[in-house]
Amino acid sequence: MKSRWTRFSTFFEKYALILHIPLAMLLVLVNESLSRHSLIEGLGFITNHPGPFLYNSYIIYVILLLVFLSPRRLFMRLVMMAIVILFGIINCIILNNRVTPFGFTDFAMVGDLLTMQNTKYFTAQQAGICLIAILIFVFLMVMLHMHGKKQKVRSKLWVRILTCAIGFASLFPVTKICQKTGVVQTYFGNLAQGYLDNGYAYGFAMSVAGRGMNQPTGYSAKSVENIVEDTSKGKSKMGKVKPNVIVVLLESCFDVNEYPALSYNKDPIPYFHKLEKNYSTGHLTVPVVGAGTCNTEFEMLTGMSCKFFGPGEYPQKTVLKKRDCESTADVIKKLGYGTHVVHNNGGNFYSRANAFSKMGFDTFTSKELLDITDYTPLNTWPTDDILVGATKDALDSTKGPDYCYTITVGTHGDYPKEKVIENPKIKVKVKGVSEERQNQWEYYCNMLNNMDRFLKEYTAMLSKRGEPTLLICFGDHLPTMGLQNKDVKQKDIYQTKYITWNNFGMKKKDQDLTAYQLVSTYFDRLGIHGGTVVDYNQTMTERGISGKSQKYLKNLQMLQYDLLYGKRYAYHGIDMYPPSDLVMGIRPVKIDRIYSYDNQLHIYGENFTPWSKVYVNGEKVNTTYESGQVLTINSKGVSNGAHIVVNQMGSNNTIFRSSNEFELKLAAEDQQ
Structure with a gap:
C-alpha cells in the first residue's frame, strides 16, 4: 500500500503542472455543487456554462501555482485545496440562511456572525461542529508538516517564482478578454444569480477587485462645477404647509x-x-x-x-x-x-x-x-x-x-x-x-x-x-x-x-x-x-431625459465619484453634509425599581426589549427578558451599592442605548 502511494505521489509531483488542471476543475465542481446544494446541479454548471467553468478553473489553477514555491508540496497543496473548499462550504452555509452568496464584504460582518451563535441562524451545535472540524484540520496539517517529506525540487527558485508571477499577471488580460467577449459578466443585478451564472471563484474575486468606482474620464474641478451650475435648482419653494x-x-x-x-x-x-x-x-x-x-x-x-x-x-x-x-x-x-x-x-x-x-x-x-x-x-x-x-x-x-x-x-x-x-x-x-x-x-x-x-x-x-x-x-x-x-x-x-x-x-x-x-x-x-x-x-x-440613458448616467457618475471618492469639487473644499450624531430609538429605557425574590433580581422599568442586557458595575450579566417592563438576573454576587444599567445591545456587542444608572438598595431581609 505504501509503495503504491509512493509511486502515485512521485508520478503526481512529476506531472503536477499538468495534473493541476483536472484538480482545479474538480475543485470548481465541488464549490459549484456546494453553491447549489446539489452535485447534479453542479455538473449542470459545466454543461450550461462551459465558458465560466473553464475560466473559474483557470483562476483556481493559477492559485495552485503557489504550491510550487514550497518544498513541502503535498502539505501546501492540501492547504490550498482546503482553503478553496472552505470558502465553498462557508458560501453553502450562508446560502442556507440568506439568499445572497458569501463575498469579500462579508468579512466586515464577521461580528454579526459571531453574535448569531446559539440562535435559529447559527445554533450551538453548528458552532461546536465547526470548531471541532477546524481543530481536526489544523491538527492534521500540523502533523503533516512535521512528518511529511520534502520533495526534491529540480527547478530553481527564481524559475518557480517567475512562473507564479506570470500566472497571476495573466489573470488580468484573460479576465478582460472573458468580460469583453461575454464569457463572464461585469455587473450582477441579482448577486445570487450572478454567482451561479459566472461561477463562485469569479464572483468572489470580483467582490474583491470590483470594489469602489473608477475615476471617470474627464474628471476635473471644471467638469464637476459645470454640471452643478447647469442643474442647480436654487432655493426650495414650498408653500406655507410643509407636509x-x-x-x-x-x-x-x-x-x-x-x-x-x-x-x-x-x-x-x-x-x-x-x-x-x-x-x-x-x-x-x-x-x-x-x-x-x-x-x-x-x-x-x-x-x-x-x-x-x-x-x-x-x-x-x-x-x-x-x-x-x-x-x-x-x-x-x-x-x-x-x-x-x-x-x-x-x-x-x-x-x-x-x-x-x-x-x-x-x-x-x-x-x-x-x-x-x-x-x-x-x-x-x-x-x-x-x-x-x-x-x-x-x-x-x-x-x-x-x-x-x-x-x-x-x-x-x-x-x-x-x-x-x-x-x-x-x-x-x-x-x-x-x-x-x-x-x-x-x-x-x-x-x-x-x-x-x-x-x-x-x-x-x-x-x-x-x-x-x-x-x-x-x-x-x-x-x-x-x-x-x-x-x-x-x-x-x-x-x-x-x-x-x-x-x-x-x-x-x-x-x-x-x-x-x-x-x-x-x-x-x-x-x-x-x-x-x-x-x-x-x-x-x-x-x-430617461434616467437609464447614457446622457443621464454619464454626469451622474461624475458627481457620484466626486462626492464619494474624489476631491469634492462640488463642495469647493467644504464638507457640506457631515455625519449626524445619530440617536438610537425614541423612547427612553428606564429602570424604576428592583425587587429580590428566590435568588433572582427582578428589574422593573420601561421600554425593555428582548435585546435588553443588564450590566452590573460595568459587567454584562446573563439577562432573562420577561416583558417590556421586567428583566430578571441572578442575584448571586450582587450586593447593595451595585450600579445597575440596562443596555440595548446590537450585534458585535454594540450598545445602542442605555438606561439610567440605578444604585441597588435592598432591604436587609432581601439581601443574599
Whole structure:
C-alpha cells in the first residue's frame, strides 16, 4: 500500500503542472455543487456554462501555482485545496440562511456572525461542529508538516517564482478578454444569480477587485462645477404647509398581477391596488433582483446609482464606512424637518447604524429598541405591525414636519418549499412549476396579504394624526422565486412598483422612475430643492431625459465619484453634509425599581426589549427578558451599592442605548 502511494505521489509531483488542471476543475465542481446544494446541479454548471467553468478553473489553477514555491508540496497543496473548499462550504452555509452568496464584504460582518451563535441562524451545535472540524484540520496539517517529506525540487527558485508571477499577471488580460467577449459578466443585478451564472471563484474575486468606482474620464474641478451650475435648482419653494414625507420600503413586494402564470382565489393586496388607482404610482427600476435590499435603499436615499460599482458592492458596508454621504435626509433637514429611520431588523445589519449617521439622519429605531414578540409563520422575521406604532413615536418626537424612512421585513425570503400554512387565506395556482415552488408562492402571497393589512393600518395611523403627509411606498426587489424577464408582464425583472398616498390634495401623476429618481422627483413636486444629486436628478427628469440613458448616467457618475471618492469639487473644499450624531430609538429605557425574590433580581422599568442586557458595575450579566417592563438576573454576587444599567445591545456587542444608572438598595431581609 505504501509503495503504491509512493509511486502515485512521485508520478503526481512529476506531472503536477499538468495534473493541476483536472484538480482545479474538480475543485470548481465541488464549490459549484456546494453553491447549489446539489452535485447534479453542479455538473449542470459545466454543461450550461462551459465558458465560466473553464475560466473559474483557470483562476483556481493559477492559485495552485503557489504550491510550487514550497518544498513541502503535498502539505501546501492540501492547504490550498482546503482553503478553496472552505470558502465553498462557508458560501453553502450562508446560502442556507440568506439568499445572497458569501463575498469579500462579508468579512466586515464577521461580528454579526459571531453574535448569531446559539440562535435559529447559527445554533450551538453548528458552532461546536465547526470548531471541532477546524481543530481536526489544523491538527492534521500540523502533523503533516512535521512528518511529511520534502520533495526534491529540480527547478530553481527564481524559475518557480517567475512562473507564479506570470500566472497571476495573466489573470488580468484573460479576465478582460472573458468580460469583453461575454464569457463572464461585469455587473450582477441579482448577486445570487450572478454567482451561479459566472461561477463562485469569479464572483468572489470580483467582490474583491470590483470594489469602489473608477475615476471617470474627464474628471476635473471644471467638469464637476459645470454640471452643478447647469442643474442647480436654487432655493426650495414650498408653500406655507410643509407636509411630512414618509418613505416605506416594502420588502420583496411584487404585484403578483404582473405574473400571468399565477392565479389566486382572492386579491392578496387589495389595499395596495386601491392606492394605485387613486394616487400617483408607477414602475420603479431597481438595481437588484431577489436580494440586495441595501443597494435599492442606497439609491433611493442618496439619488446615486449602484451601476457604477462592481459586482457584490454594498456601498453602505464599504465607502460609507470611510466617508459621509449627501442624502435626501440632508437636503430636507435644512428646511427644519426631523429625520428618522424605523426598522424591525438589526441596527448593524448592512452597517445601517453607521450608514444612516453618514447620511445625516437624526434617529434610528431598530429592532433592538422595539419590544418585538410576534414573528412570521416560519419564526424567521418579525411581523411588520410593530412599525406602525414605532413610526408614530418617531413623528410625535418632534414639533415640526418629519421625513421618515420605514423598512419592513415581513415578506422577506427565503420561502418554504413545504406547506406551512394549513388553511391559507390566499390560495394560489401557478402554471408550469413544481409543488415546492407552488408552496413557496402560496406562502409568499399570504405574507403579501399581511403586508397589505399593515399598509392599511399604517396609512390609517398617518391619517388620524391629522398632519399633511405624503407617503411613498416601493418594492425593493422581486422575491427570490427564479423569475425571468419572460415570466412578467413588464418583461423586466428589475422593475417593481411604487405607490403613494397623501391627504392634502396632491394630484395623481403616474410615471415610471428609477430608484435614484424616486424621492428627488417627489421632492420636486413639493418644491424641495438643494443638494448636488437631488438637484441633478430633478433637472434631468424635468428635461425629459430617461434616467437609464447614457446622457443621464454619464454626469451622474461624475458627481457620484466626486462626492464619494474624489476631491469634492462640488463642495469647493467644504464638507457640506457631515455625519449626524445619530440617536438610537425614541423612547427612553428606564429602570424604576428592583425587587429580590428566590435568588433572582427582578428589574422593573420601561421600554425593555428582548435585546435588553443588564450590566452590573460595568459587567454584562446573563439577562432573562420577561416583558417590556421586567428583566430578571441572578442575584448571586450582587450586593447593595451595585450600579445597575440596562443596555440595548446590537450585534458585535454594540450598545445602542442605555438606561439610567440605578444604585441597588435592598432591604436587609432581601439581601443574599
